[in-house]
Amino acid sequence: MTGGRVRRAGGWQVPRLLRIDFEYGKVRLDLSQALIRHPETDIELRLTYGSTAIVLPPGASANADGVRTEWGSVTCEAAGYARPGKLHVHVTGELTYGRLTIRNSRR
Template sequence: MNPVAMNPVPMNPVPMNTVPTKTLSTLDREHAVELIQQAYADGRLGTAELELRIEQALTATTSQELEPAVADLPQVEKAEETVRLESVGGSVTRKGDWLVPRRLRVESEYGRVRLDLSQAHIPHARVDIELWLAYGAATIILPAGATADADGVRTDWGRVSCKAPGRPRPGAPHVRVTGELPYGRLTIRNARA
């Protein structure tokens, strides 16, 4: 009998306390970037640290790689509630000192929508506005320095005009507008000085 066959060399065992790694989705990375941007906006991070952590978050492929970028930051629930504003023929207006939610859905059949964020309290680095406007017009006024994009808005016979800068800037709110305006009009601009 061959003694090697009776006493095989042990294979490298897998440690029992190994934690499985989770592959990240785009939403996981986006949520991490939001936490980092919010920490910067709150004054918890400097510009260099902001850039480093965002790079870590965007290049992470597993939850273990992402963890160092957000471990010491206050966590915010991913599933924040969407605030809904609805009107059939009237107008939807928000202005002055109001609290802007993280996610806002505005539905209007024939009315007018005016969201003035120039003096509002915006506690989030990014705000998502979902706009469903069949007819009528919508105006979104941003604070000075804020950015916006309306790339997610679909229109048939309507018009979309975004006069605000489109690329997000560190420390400034970014508003992302999506939705449908079959015959409606949308104007996004910064507040006049």
């Protein structure tokens, strides 16, 4: 996509691999109430300008070490290592001027 907004929340089904490719845009992925059938999931981001927010279920972890950025930023407030019985998310990709924030749900 060239521009726009992607928002997923509520009871949506999370695939094993989710790819998001935006030139300009805003992405919000709320996994806190989603149906996730895999212990690990991969999210691949390609975002030139814009922001991405990923909200994890309580206790879930994420690793964003595979995200490259030139002038953007990556903030991960979730644990960076997999926990037994909890979801672990691998985030990779490229954020040229984008911003990525990953946190656990406050609910």
